[in-house]
Amino acid sequence: MLTVNQLTCERDHRYLFEDLSFVVGAGELLQIEGGNGAGKTTLLRILGGLYTDFSGSVSWDLTSQPLYLGHKPGVKDLLSARENLTWLAGLQQAGIDVATVDQALAEVGLRGYEEVLCGAMSEGQRKRVNLARLYLLQAQAWILDEPFSAIDRQGVERLEARMQAHIDTGGVLIVISHQTLSRVTPMRCLRLGG
Amino acid sequence: MSLFVATIRRELLIAYRNPADLLNPLCFFVIVVSLFPLGIGPTPSMLQQIAPGVIWVAALLATLLSLELLFRTDYDDGSLEQMTFSDAPLLWLVLGKVFSHWLMTGLPLALLSPLLGLMLFLTPSGTEALLWSLLLGTPILSLLGSIGASLTVGLRKGGLLIAILILPLFVPVLILATSMVQTGIQGGDYTGHMLWLGVLLALSVGMAPLATSAGIRISVSH
Numbered sequence: 492m493l494t495v496n497q498l499t500c501e502r503d504h505r506y507l508f509e510d511l512s513f514v515v516g517a518g519e520l521l522q523i524e525g526g527n528g529a530g531k532t533t534l535l536r537i538l539g540g541l542y543t544d545f546s547g548s549v550s551w552d553l554t555s556q557p558l559y560l561g562h563k564p565g566v567k568d569l570l571s572a573r574e575n576l577t578w579l580a581g582l583q584q585a586g587i588d589v590a591t592v593d594q595a596l597a598e599v600g601l602r603g604y605e606e607v608l609c610g611a612m613s614e615g616q617r618k619r620v621n622l623a624r625l626y627l628l629q630a631q632a633w634i635l636d637e638p639f640s641a642i643d644r645q646g647v648e649r650l651e652a653r654m655q656a657h658i659d660t661g662g663v664l665i666v667i668s669h670q671t672l673s674r675v676t677p678m679r680c681l682r683l684g685g
Numbered sequence: 686m687s688l689f690v691a692t693i694r695r696e697l698l699i700a701y702r703n704p705a706d707l708l709n710p711l712c713f714f715v716i717v718v719s720l721f722p723l724g725i726g727p728t729p730s731m732l733q734q735i736a737p738g739v740i741w742v743a744a745l746l747a748t749l750l751s752l753e754l755l756f757r758t759d760y761d762d763g764s765l766e767q768m769t770f771s772d773a774p775l776l777w778l779v780l781g782k783v784f785s786h787w788l789m790t791g792l793p794l795a796l797l798s799p800l801l802g803l804m805l806f807l808t809p810s811g812t813e814a815l816l817w818s819l820l821l822g823t824p825i826l827s828l829l830g831s832i833g834a835s836l837t838v839g840l841r842k843g844g845l846l847i848a849i850l851i852l853p854l855f856v857p858v859l860i861l862a863t864s865m866v867q868t869g870i871q872g873g874d875y876t877g878h879m880l881w882l883g884v885l886l887a888l889s890v891g892m893a894p895l896a897t898s899a900g901i902r903i904s905v906s907h
Contacts, residue, residue, distance in 0.1 A: 541766065542906050556772050563763025569702040570695065581691050582771035582778075608702075 492517055492632065492663045493538070498547035500533060507533055508683060511547070517631075517661045520654070520678045522668060529684030531667045532562060532636055538665060539634050556583065557632035557663075564621040568610030572601055572620045575609055580627050587627065595627040596620070598653075600646060615641040625653055632663040639670050651675050688773045692781030693788075700789050706754060710747040710790050711797065717743040718801045729806040736805035737815065737866035744794045744819060745826060745855055751790045752830040752847055755782065756838040760904065765838070769905050775898040783831045783894070791823025807870065814869025818862040821882040828886075828893035829854045835900030839907055858885060 498511040507530030515521045523531050536542035538549060539559045551557065566575045573592055580587050580595075593605055599619040609617050618641050625633065633654075639647050651674045658664055658675065672678055700707050721739050722732055759765040768778050798819050802812040833851035837843030865878035 536906075539770070541769065544906075556770060559767075559770050561763050561766050563761075563766065565763035565767040567695075567699060567758070567762060567764065569699045574695070574698065578691060578695050579767060581688060582767055582773065584772070585687050 492552050493665070494548075494550050494552075495538070496548045496550075498534075498537065498545060498549065500530065500537065500545040502530070502533065502544075513681065515663055515665065515679075517663060518658050518677075520658055520664045520666065520672070520675055522666055522672060522678055522680045523683065524667075524669070524680055525683030531683055534683065535634055535636050535665065535667055536561075551632065553631050555630055557634050558583065558624065558628055558630035559634045560621055560624070560636060560638060562636045564617050566609045566617050566620050569608060571606045571608055572596055572612070572616075573605040575620055576623050576627070579621070580624055583624075583628050583630070591627065595623040598626040598649075599623045600649070613641075615643060615646070618642060619646065622650065625650075625657075630662075633657060633665070635664070635666040637667050637669070639668055648674070686777065688771070689777045689781040689784075692778050693785045696782060696785035697788070700785075706751075707789050710751040711793055713750055714743050714747040714794055715797065715801065717746070719804060722804060732805045733807060733811070733870065736802060736807050736811070737863040737870070739805065740798055740801055740815060741818070741822075741859055741863050741866070744798070744823065745859060747794060748790055748823065748826045748830060749848055749851070749855075751786070752827075752834045752851070753837075753844045755786055755831060755834040756901065756904075760838045765901060766905050769902055775901065776894050779831065779835075779894045779897045779901070783827050783897070786831070787824045787827040791819070791827055795819035795823055808872075810872050811866055811870035814866045814875050817875075817879060818865045818882065821879060821886055822858050822862045825858050825882070825886050825889050826855060828889040829858075831897045832893055832900055835897045835904060837904075838901075839904040858882070861885070 493515040495511060495513050499509045500507045523534060525531050533542060537545050539557065565579060576592050576596060577587065580592065596602065596605055599622055601616065601619055604616065609620060622638060638650060642650065651672060654664055654675050718740055725731060756765060769775060771778065795816060798815050799812050802815050807815065830851050833847040836850065837846045840846065861878055861881055865875045868875040868878065
């Protein structure tokens with residue numbers, strides 16, 4: 492589904508990666524590892540089409556736009572969890588009703604927080620609002636930048652279960668994480684930098 | 686299209702919960718215009734002569750002041766990145782954002798202007814021309830300004846850069862609008878001016894969102 496061919500990216504006179512080629516097929520998880528500044532996020536942004544200063548080719552074979560969860564949560568402090576999620580989900584898919592949105596919030600453990608402003612939430616809860624999109628939207632490919640940061644242990648387990656379900660149904664999953672995804676299989680790992 | 690409405694709803698909701706950002710340009714506008722009679726002296730003929738220029742320049746600067754914030758918070762919290770990932774064209778989102786910007790700055794400025802016109806001894810026909818010129822002109826300012834805002838959002842301290850990028854584009858609107866108000870004061874027919882402002886508005890509705898979308902993509906991809 493994703494074919495990357497001879498990808499080379501230079502930033503600040505330093506090669507982040509050179510001649511990187513790999514293929515990720517349906518039902519596969521690719522974990523990107525590497526130290527700080529190794530170029531993980533840059534690679535993810537290239538795969539998502541958000542960064543264009545590279546040579547080589549990236550081609551997706553998808554019927555729908557991949558779901559990209561970036562470093563920043565994309566959540567407005569002045570909007571409630573429900574309002575934020577409705578708008579974020581609306582970007583990808585029209586006509587999602589309130590009950591479905593609330594259901595997705597409940598899935599990430601935010602039942603009862605639907606009308607709380609995100610500015611009054613903890614970092615982890617704001618992250619969960621964004622992660623709720625994984626329960627709400629149909630996308631063949633997920634591109635996740637450190638989805639586990641600021642999430643508690645129970646939340647990590649639930650998220651891993653959701654990832655497993657996505658892979659089992661033939662989805663593609665590309666994820667940056669410093670954590671070993673022990674429960675998700677089959678997993679491949681791409682290590683950047685030394 | 687539904688996203689256009691959803692975006693406007695979202696913007697208005699955010700503004701409603703944080704009214705300070707909304708009031709800033711309006712206060713600026715009122716303060717600047719009301720200082721002129723104090724500084725120049727209360728001679729009606731003099732004030733009437735400078736009124737179109739003063740009110741329009743103040744409105745233009747007030748708009749410029751608010752433009753820096755147009756995409757700032759969306760950029761900082763990652764919403765802008767998500768917007769470029771939308772299945773719907775970015776164009777609708779941009780139009781929604783710019784339209785809500787106008788609803789919250791341009792429209793109140795225009796509605797306030799008759800009051801300020803009174804302060805500067807504008808004739809009734811001049812006030813009418815002023816109101817129409819602002820109603821037609823301020824959306825052009827919001828649309829053109831969004832181009833500058835989208836290009837500078839990735840930079841810290843982009844405020845001055847927006848001004849340098851955008852002011853040359855604002856000048857034709859300023860010239861046309863002030864001469865429209867002058868004609869109105871003299872009791873002349875300003876239909877021609879209005880049509881020209883309408884032309885500029887139609888042009889910028891068609892073109893500016895394209896440029897702004899491209900600008901957002903550039904800013905987000907760095």
